[in-house]
Amino acid sequence: MSPVLVAETDTGVVELGPALSIFDPVYIGTDEFGQPVKLPLIYRNLLIGGEPGAGKSGLLNGGVAHAALSLDCKLCLFDGKQVELGQWRDCAEVFVGPNLGDALSVLKRLQIMMDRRYTYLLACQRRKITPHDAFLPYVVAIDEIAYFSATIGKKLDREEFASLLRDLVARGRAVGIIVIAATQRPSSDIIPTSLRDLFAWRFAGRCTTNSSSDIVLGQGWAQLGWSANTISPTNPGAGLLIAENGSPQLVKVAYLDDATCAAIAKYAATLRRTVRERVEDRQPVAA
Template structure:
């Protein structure tokens, strides 16, 4: 499986202008300056109470990834509607079937380990834009559904274990994970999994403790607590990027119509080559 030439699969990206290797716009900070995230080499955990704006952030990332060149989407959404608009352009869309989710995670892990073998064979440690390998963005909405609600106990544990593997492996081989859940406490997802996420976005919480669980112990005491975000200010969050201090941001908002427009456009520019040819002949 350590083939030297990554073969581009048919039917994936044709003409999008964006790249996942570029910083991704997610909103503005409290000084009105744009906030960009390097999603490619980072894992992001978004958490906060329902209606806080997590899905807005996820849709921003999914929308950008959808318009990016050589990028594949793997989506997990037990609520179906949040990431559902992207289901047609996603390589995998997992809804309520945890078995399907487990299979997808296993496949992703195999890809990740193969990529590392490929990198090793090329005397490298990290994927670069010039490698030609696709970026596989895994986005999970309502992580708690897969780790605590759906399937049997054993399946839930396996899901957490496989995801931990993907989160810890995916970073350098172009397979970032973006996950959202309401409260990432130890009974929802293992602390060992939570702590692997380098970037944290804490949307509104009801207590200091919840905010600390998302951002890390001690931040609330220093005044960085997502419980002081107004409930009416959806999309406002504390963003903790690696090594820094949390900063207040407001995630960009996409209306439902915007999301479907972007999804349609992304599907259009990602249409298989055969379809383009047919269309060209028909036109």
């Protein structure tokens, strides 16, 4: 029988339920036939684009919620606005607000970790991490790439941010670094084709033009009738999802309101803290 985890809360001792795994597909919403849409995120990255109010942060929060409840992964959160991902900060290893210096230092640390993991895998004659490895996958969630890569700070620093991010997206997959990044500005200066194509999953919420939609989904889809410009501005969370080598599909993202996010985040933080304390204390858990 698997051990039961208990935690002390304000209202007494409660039994903690089962957790999720980052190696499981992540539920993001329903397709146009009402069927659930699940994305395997391990060994992959997700790009989310769309105009302001399209529902990008909603999708990002759904992914982060799954990651927070997955005790087999760690979180790094970047949020210039602070309030979009702020509720998850107690679940994260690091939370970067509107500070480009902090963002650069976290990305550099992730890059060093990535290189060391590859050195380890090479020494073990392996090509990717598995659920049995001692080191855990990282979900790196960024709400508004353009804020860090094109808005604040000095030009040189912004360029360094863009190149570090590109490196993580390009090389991080096999060592369990999953980047989920949103952008309000699906323009070629923010998402050059070479960067876009590194994201296995791409979601285009409503876009103002066919060309912005193509920047997220890939060149030529608008001409074939798949443009996120056709999505109603009164339907936030609806968008076109495409996987590498696949065709777009219409998805309505499941929305977690503030109270639900807060409740999940509190539960996930308790779960994580309890497990960490158990490991640190080396105390046996209640049977």
